[in-house]
Amino acid sequence: MTQERTLSIIKPDATRRNLIGKIITKFEDGGLKIVAQKKIQLTQKLAEDFYAVHKDRPFYSDLVNFMISGPVVVQVLEGDDAVIRNREIMGATNPAEAADGTIRKEFAESLEANSVHGSDSLDNAKIEIEFFFDKNEIVG
Numbered sequence: 508m509t510q511e512r513t514l515s516i517i518k519p520d521a522t523r524r525n526l527i528g529k530i531i532t533k534f535e536d537g538g539l540k541i542v543a544q545k546k547i548q549l550t551q552k553l554a555e556d557f558y559a560v561h562k563d564r565p566f567y568s569d570l571v572n573f574m575i576s577g578p579v580v581v582q583v584l585e586g587d588d589a590v591i592r593n594r595e596i597m598g599a600t601n602p603a604e605a606a607d608g609t610i611r612k613e614f615a616e617s618l619e620a621n622s623v624h625g626s627d628s629l630d631n632a633k634i635e636i637e638f639f640f641d642k643n644e645i646v647g
């Protein structure tokens with residue numbers, strides 16, 4: 508097992524329903540440690556840039572509008588195999604397919620409003636962490 512860091516976002520559907528604490532508890536109980544965290548309002552430009560990898564997908568503009576519909580919590584999670592561990596704790600993208608006990612199974616409203624984002628690889632985790640955080644904002 509390797510110590511890794513990954514980027515997590517608690518999405519607007521979850522902040523709106525006051526679920527930040529319940530979601531953070533899932534990460535902590537799952538063995539991940541929060542080493543950076545801030546609640547922010549994304550701008551359209553930030554959301555477009557963050558999800559640029561999906562710009563040709565039919566859901567892109569809806570996704571950007573959803574991500575700016577309220578505040579988000581961006582955080583860096585650290586732990587053994589943090590990238591995969593975070594994805595396990597989150598559950599499948601579509602909550603209808605998410606395993607019992609996962610965040611998306613318990614809290615997601617829909618395929619789009621699925622409560623959390625998590626980096627999908629170690630390379631993307633590094634890019635996504637740098638997108639939101641300066642080095643001095645991360646304290647292990």
Ligand code: IDP
Binds near residue numbers: 570620621
């Ligand atoms: P992930 O968040 O599990 O990595 P991605 O395929 O990277 O899933 O998609 C990014 C986000 O875009 C999803 O979390 C979800 O909010 C949204 N999304 C993905 N597929 C669809 C879709 O088919 N319709 C609407 N929104 C979608």
Ligand code: MG
Binds near residue numbers: 625627
């Ligand atoms: Mg993804």
